[in-house]
Amino acid sequence: MSSPLATVFGGSGFLGRYVVQRLARHGYRIRVVVRRPERAIDLQPLGSVGQIQIVKANILDDASCRRMLAGSELAINLVGVLTPSGRQTFRAIHEQGAANVAKAAQLAGVKTLIHISAIGAGPDAPSAYGKSKAKGEAEVLSAFPNATILRPSVVFGPEDDFTNRFAALGRRLPFMPVICGDTRFQPVYAGDVADAVLAVIKAGGDAMGKTYELGGPTIYSFRDLLKLIMTEAMIDRPLVDVPNFIARFMASVGRFMPKPPITPDQLLSLGRDTVVSDNALTLETLGISPTPAEAVIPAYLRRYRPKGQFSRLDKQG
Numbered sequence: 001m002s003s004p005l006a007t008v009f010g011g012s013g014f015l016g017r018y019v020v021q022r023l024a025r026h027g028y029r030i031r032v033v034v035r036r037p038e039r040a041i042d043l044q045p046l047g048s049v050g051q052i053q054i055v056k057a058n059i060l061d062d063a064s065c066r067r068m069l070a071g072s073e074l075a076i077n078l079v080g081v082l083t084p085s086g087r088q089t090f091r092a093i094h095e096q097g098a099a100n101v102a103k104a105a106q107l108a109g110v111k112t113l114i115h116i117s118a119i120g121a122g123p124d125a126p127s128a129y130g131k132s133k134a135k136g137e138a139e140v141l142s143a144f145p146n147a148t149i150l151r152p153s154v155v156f157g158p159e160d161d162f163t164n165r166f167a168a169l170g171r172r173l174p175f176m177p178v179i180c181g182d183t184r185f186q187p188v189y190a191g192d193v194a195d196a197v198l199a200v201i202k203a204g205g206d207a208m209g210k211t212y213e214l215g216g217p218t219i220y221s222f223r224d225l226l227k228l229i230m231t232e233a234m235i236d237r238p239l240v241d242v243p244n245f246i247a248r249f250m251a252s253v254g255r256f257m258p259k260p261p262i263t264p265d266q267l268l269s270l271g272r273d274t275v276v277s278d279n280a281l282t283l284e285t286l287g288i289s290p291t292p293a294e295a296v297i298p299a300y301l302r303r304y305r306p307k308g309q310f311s312r313l314d315k316q317g
Helices: 014-025 041-046 062-069 090-108 128-143 163-172 190-206 222-232 244-254 264-270 297-304
Strands: 005-009 029-034 052-056 074-077 112-116 148-152 176-178 211-214 239-241
Touching (some): 014 029, 014 041, 074 090, 112 128, 128 148, 148 190, 163 297, 222 239, 222 297, 244 264
Parallel strands (some): 074 112, 112 148, 176 239
């Protein structure tokens, strides 16, 4: 009897590596669906020979989604964008793409569909990102009512684009600009999110049709989170609060850059807390103890220190 087939859409992203690794360890055959296969080649050593297959396809093509899900027992949609570009708009990726995957999963007889969304998704979200994530959830549940939705807060890990971005920024600038410093975050470790995917699979029917909000054990203000990053990277720079009108100007100018430091829509997102809701189903519900940021980020932020891994942080200072 062959191992069950799991199809992972967007497996070449930051979170994808963790999810694919967990699935491989649990004996799944894995079909990783990506737009650019060359960016996913490094996933293959995570499993045995032939266990992980990299396939080129696009979730905006519903026929392509149907082909990718043929024979699959499990489907996971990790695809998302923080900054729209070309055809990769919020509406296209978060709404139409999510709908295509869910409809195809239903037609293919997939048993379990896990859709990755985000804390803060909702029709009343201040940002287009948050609104599109909510519409995507609705599209998924309309097509596949038993889908499980996972809503992580900001996800951190060695390859993330959050803690690394600010550590690198702190190295370049004479001070660290702080925008919306009182906004609260509940950062969650990428490994815990991947463990949540496995826990949902193991839970079977008990997790179907449910939404889980995934956050770490600690809630930080944005300012305190930046302080933690700067401390662990041994970056001695003052944190300077940026007035809203200057932040809006920075975002307006930045959107024309190839990799903008912040966009107008991201600025809107920063105005709202990204924390687990009261009475939400959580990592703990799935039997997972959240990993503290302080247990993970020192190991990979060392590369930003003056002497790299040979620098020693004075915890008393």
